[in-house]
Amino acid sequence: MNVTIKDIARLAQVSHTTVSRALNDSPLINSETKEKIKQLAQEMGYTPNFSAKSLVMDRSYNIGLFFSTLNTGTSAGFFYETVRGINSVVKDAYNLVVRGIDDYEHYRSIHRKSFDGVIVMSQSAKDDPFLHHLSEAGIPHIVLNRKVEGLKAINILSDDSHGSYRVVNHMIKKGHRRIAIISGKQNFHSTVERRDGFVRALQDAGIELKESYQVGASYDLKSGYTAMLQLLDLPERPTAVFCMNDDMAVGAVKAVHDAGLQVPGDVSVAGFDDSMFSAYLSPALTTVKRPIEEISRQGALVLLESIEQKKLAPDIIYLRTELVVRESVAEPAKA
Amino acid sequence: MNVTIKDIARLAQVSHTTVSRALNDSPLINSETKEKIKQLAQEMGYTPNFSAKSLVMDRSYNIGLFFSTLNTGTSAGFFYETVRGINSVVKDAYNLVVRGIDDYEHYRSIHRKSFDGVIVMSQSAKDDPFLHHLSEAGIPHIVLNRKVEGLKAINILSDDSHGSYRVVNHMIKKGHRRIAIISGKQNFHSTVERRDGFVRALQDAGIELKESYQVGASYDLKSGYTAMLQLLDLPERPTAVFCMNDDMAVGAVKAVHDAGLQVPGDVSVAGFDDSMFSAYLSPALTTVKRPIEEISRQGALVLLESIEQKKLAPDIIYLRTELVVRESVAEPAKA
DNA sequence: ACACATCATGCACACGTTAACAATCCAAAA
DNA sequence: TTTTGGATTGTTAACGTGTGCATGATGTGT
Structure with missing residues (x-):
């Protein structure tokens, strides 16, 4: 007893x-x-006894961490860093409960009694019904990684558009004009943002956007591989390829090698995220550092504040991305 | 209301x-x-209202997932696959609470009222006090990934020793005699097991164990890199290197390249785990597939069974590892 | 000396649920 | 007719904690 x-x-x-x-x-x-x-x-x-405490205090001592999905489109490194960041803040004052939004058929079981607060690592507007539910249920929540339109919510995210602008600009400065992009999952907010930076960089440099240089993929290694094969097959193949995350960049580099070509000798490749392994690839990956762990930590802090002190946080917080220049982007071979 | x-x-x-x-x-x-x-x-x-239900039923509807640590020595892929595996079983009947054992100073707050059951992804005997606490608190639990001695517990793990025996044996069959090993964190169960397979393979082939061919590291990319540099510096450098996980193998390959050498031309490299990216490296990594997601899923199933039906599970379940032959191990260059 | 404020403590109830036990009803058996 | 007993429902207490209100003690100003 x-x-x-x-x-x-x-x-x-x-x-x-x-x-x-x-x-x-x-x-x-x-x-x-x-x-x-x-x-x-x-x-x-x-x-x-937290059950008793919960009952009378009308609190659950649970913090929910919801990903759009735990299956496809969420890379391992991304997941890991998120959980670490949040865990470092939450400590043992709360239970951190990890879930995928798409595990649920209906959200009935998610209410104020079961979660004191929820952190949503959101990828796309598909999550909006879920966010709507949170609002309606009166559950304090914050949205990481995506700017949500229409609904009122606290947002914390990185300036992906700016980040991808800078990598692509870096490619241009190196002398590339035939620059392609391998996109992430359609409808993902990050996909839209990163594409935006890409487009702006080309426009500012007066480079025409070619339809065939934009190929869709799904953020995982394999999709990067096949997308790159497709690009290499083009009559006039690109000299540089920007991949919307590092995982796809790894797949893309593999495809180049398998085609008997070199990175960056024949094709330059850049990624996004600055995953742990990207410095250790050969060639080391040029990429954009996105402060996932920092975003998560900040998010958790803001959430706890708004739970415990009912303090209002600003609507939206941007964290800076950072260009990381390594070896995988070089000057194009002379034509 | x-x-x-x-x-x-x-x-x-x-x-x-x-x-x-x-x-x-x-x-x-x-x-x-x-x-x-x-x-x-x-x-x-x-x-x-689960709080009320909990109070009277004396159950928490929480399942704890405890890692030895969430910081060093736990690779992102490993973490991700574990959570996925367990989540696919637990569904929304329980809250899955993720924690690092080393977050706790004392285990007082972990008792039967706060967790209906606990899954421990255990790396080393350092977790024993924690396991001991679970036993004493009467919390149903299972231990994944490690065979625990002394304490009575349900174990689910892969046969790592056998797995590493097979990779090393594969190297030997290719003609290698100068085979080195890059170890993971000291005291980790996996480290001991994998070393064991390595040693047995060499002994069976009548190859002498050289002290200088065994270098310690810590399961992360960087440590693999520096360990490999050390090996390359040897007067008689090895022709093949077995790394105890894929992360370190990536670091090791990088080191070889940075030294101006080729994999597998000059040095063959193998890893362990079969991480998602290992097929997409150049050269694609020869490694040992370890069924982490499967172990986790099974573990969760067994735990739920023993919670809900008080059924006794067998003491220990082994899941098979599998040799995955790719490109990073080839025949040694003629001497 | 008296009224009154202040501080510390206890009593009793509430939170939402389950479960042991009591009560009721009705049909079948004696 | 009376008894028995099964099926269904209700009454009440219990789980462990927090809190409004009452109570008592102690001091303070007049």
């Missing part, structure tokens, strides 16, 4: 109310008795 | 007990009223 406040009360010769007040640092208690009870509780190895 | 069974009772003109029975498919109820109540509950959008 576990120790309850009533057990403590009996031994301390006070009512359980007093014990409760002591353990919660209520101002309505003598500081001496408070200390005495606290020490006693410590000795007896008391731990609060 | 949320709908409770009392609200339903009022509308259905029955007692709340009857409602409770209806919703829990108790045999003590008329099937007509049962259906009527169920339908009413559905219409009213009733969802049970």
